[in-house]
Amino acid sequence: MCAVGPVDATTVPRYGGSATFARLPRIDEVTGTDVAIVGVPFDTGVSYRPGARFGPSHVRASSKLLRPYNPVADISPFDVLQVADAGDIACNPFDIEAAISEIERGADALTGSGARLLTIGGDHTIALPLLRSIARRHGPVAVVHFDAHLDTWDTYFGASYTHGTPFRRASEEGLIDREASMHIGTRGPLYGDHDLSDDRQLGFSAITAPEIEIDGVRAAVERMRARIGDRPVYVSVDIDVLDPAHAPGTGTPEAGGLTSRELLHMLRAFGASNLVGADVVEVAPAYDHAEITGIAAAHVGFELLSAMAVRG
Secondary structure (H helix, E strand, C coil), rough: CCCCCCCCCCCCCCCCCCCHHHHHEEHHHHHCCCEEEEECCCCCCCCCCCCHHHHHHHHHCCCCCCCEEEECEEEEEEHHCCCEEEECCCCCCCCHHHHHHHHHHHHHHHCCCEEEEEEEEHHHHHHHHHHHHHHHHHCCCEEECCCCCCCCCCEECCCCCCCCCCHHHHHHCCCECCCCEEEEEEECCCCCCCHHHHHHHHCCCEEEEHHHHCCCHHHHHHHHHHHCCCEEEEEEEEHHCCCCCCCCCCCCCCCCEHHHHHHCCCCCCHHHHHEEEEEEECCCCCHHHHHHHHHHHHHHHHHHHHHHHHCC
16 A cells, blocks of 8 residues: 655645645544654643743744655655644643653553554653653663753653653663663753763763764664664654754753754664664754744654654
8 A cells, every 4th residue: 555645845835835844644534554643732841941832833833844855865755654733742731740641641541553654743741651662562672862951850840750860760660771772962050960860870871062073973873783783772852952043942951952954864874773763852842933843843854754754
C-alpha cells in the first residue's frame, strides 16, 4: 500500500489547507501508521518563562513550507513511512502528576500497534512519561538529549516533576541505558560542580557546546556514535540547545549555543541508528519573532523523520 503523503502544494497553497505537521494526513485518514506525530500542549513544569503549551500548534504552523524530499539524506520520508498527525494529548494543566499519567497513557495508546512517536511539546517534563512508555516496549534506551541544560536536577521548590528533572527521574526509574546516554550542547552557569558529578552518576556523558566549538561537529558525531552504538535510541531535543540567535522563542535561553546548521547535521547521523522515538520541546511562540524558532523546530522534526525512514 502506498503511503499517503502531504497535501500537494501545487494545488493547495502552503499558507492554506491542513493545519497538521507538514500538511500530512490526520491519523484517522490513513490505515496503519508507522510514525505518529503528536502534540503535548503542557508547560506547567516550567521554571522561568511560560508559553510552551502553545508550542505544538506553532510548530505545525511553521512546518507548512517543508517539502517531501530530503536531498542531504537522499530520501523522501513520507514515501517510505506512513506518517500521520495524531493531534494533541489532552492533559491536566493544574496537576503535574496527573498530566504525566495522561501523557503516558496517550503515548501507549498511539504506539500499541507498533508505531513510533515524534512528539512536539510542551515543556521538557513530558520526556519522562514518553520514556516510561518507550521503556515498556524496548527496555532501557540510550537517550541522546540535545539541550542547553542537564535536566537532571533533583527538585525545584520541592517539586520532583519539573522540566529540569525528567532525566534524573528516568535514570532512577531504570528507563535509560546508563552506559549509552548523553547530553549534547550543554552550556552556561550551574548551581555548582556537584551538578556535573551527580549527572555522571546518573549515567550521562556530555558533549558541551564549547567542546563542539573547539573540536567541531564531525568529532561530536563520532563521539555520539561511539557512545550509543546500535542500541535502541531515543532523541530528545530541547530547542534551547540552539543559540538564542537561532531560537529566541524558548523559556530558558542561554547564550553560546549551537547553530541550526550544526544541530540539523548532528540529527542526520541518526539515520544509522535504531531510532525508536523522539521529541522536540520548549518552543514558546510568544517570544518567537518571525517564526524563527518554530521553523527551526519544524526542520528538527523533518530530520528526525528522515532518520527514522532510513532504516524503515
